[in-house]
Amino acid sequence: MKKIILIVLAMFLVFSGAEAQKKKTGKTVSNKVTVDGKTTSDILVTESRLLPPPEIGLDIPLHAVLKNRQTVRKFREEEIPMEMLSSLLWSAYGYNRPEEQKRVVPSAVNCQEYDIYVFTRDGAFLYNAEKNTLDMVVPGDNRAIISQQKFFAIAPVSIVMVANYDRMTMFKEEATRDFYAATDCGYISQDIYLYCSAAELATVACGGIDREAIHKLLHIKNGRAMLAHPVGMK
Numbered sequence: 201m202k203k204i205i206l207i208v209l210a211m212f213l214v215f216s217g218a219e220a221q222k223k224k225t226g227k228t229v230s231n232k233v234t235v236d237g238k239t240t241s242d243i244l245v246t247e248s249r250l251l252p253p254p255e256i257g258l259d260i261p262l263h264a265v266l267k268n269r270q271t272v273r274k275f276r277e278e279e280i281p282m283e284m285l286s287s288l289l290w291s292a293y294g295y296n297r298p299e300e301q302k303r304v305v306p307s308a309v310n311c312q313e314y315d316i317y318v319f320t321r322d323g324a325f326l327y328n329a330e331k332n333t334l335d336m337v338v339p340g341d342n343r344a345i346i347s348q349q350k351f352f353a354i355a356p357v358s359i360v361m362v363a364n365y366d367r368m369t370m371f372k373e374e375a376t377r378d379f380y381a382a383t384d385c386g387y388i389s390q391d392i393y394l395y396c397s398a399a400e401l402a403t404v405a406c407g408g409i410d411r412e413a414i415h416k417l418l419h420i421k422n423g424r425a426m427l428a429h430p431v432g433m434k
């Protein structure tokens with residue numbers, strides 16, 4: 201009998217805690233969300249938006265794409281089409297061999313440690329390549345907190361690459377882990393540059409970002425925001 205009373209009491213406490221949390225955020229809370237089968241940091245997904253399929257067949261010679269690759273820091277405020285955003289994200293971090301869970305970009309020991317966040321006027325989203333969705337983790341316009349560089353507040357989209365160290369425990373030394381995280385980031389950044397070159401979009405790789413503010417906003421506890429790419433129409 202005592203046992204039953206204790207179980208009922210425990211159930212009541214769990215239920216009332218969840219309800220209180222729900223009232224605070226207005227949304228059901230789900231911790232330890234998994235994206236692409238990998239656990240992210242404790243984060244709340246409040247809304248999931250399906251992206252259009254990425255248009256994989258951009259018919260531009262590689263030579264032309266490489267020739268036009270450049271940094272552009274002037275952005276128009278208008279939104280980029282969702283088809284373009286979907287293709288851009290696929291180029292940066294999508295699966296090109298989904299049956300093997302392997303991506304367009306390589307990663308050291310295939311640890312696939314990056315979480316790709318997309319900041320827009322609507323909110324901050326986590327890119328889920330498996331479902332081809334943008335999962336909202338912070339509502340509202342937080343583009344300007346990424347960096348003091350003014351163009352972040354103007355570009356309609358900014359991609360923030362966060363190395364999730366929970367997926368890099370195979371590297372026992374910090375220096376080795378950091379070396380591979382930085383190297384892997386370079387591939388993602390270059391693919392963003394190459395897609396933007398092909399689609400005639402403006403972008404700039406930025407290391408000058410406010411990591412403290414980003415980590416706080418996104419609840420990054422064991423990881424590092426490495427680079428950010430504002431993207432927009434030229």
Ligand SMILES: Cc1cc2nc3c(=O)[nH]c(=O)nc-3n(C[C@H](O)[C@H](O)[C@H](O)COP(=O)(O)O)c2cc1C
Binds near residue numbers: 273407408409427
């Ligand atoms: C790792 C890295 C960090 C960078 N950080 C910034 C930055 O914070 N702000 C900026 O305006 N440009 C930044 N850039 C862009 C470089 O200034 C730019 O690539 C360089 O001037 C060469 O120009 P290009 O990309 O047109 O060849 C960065 C580039 C790299 C690769």
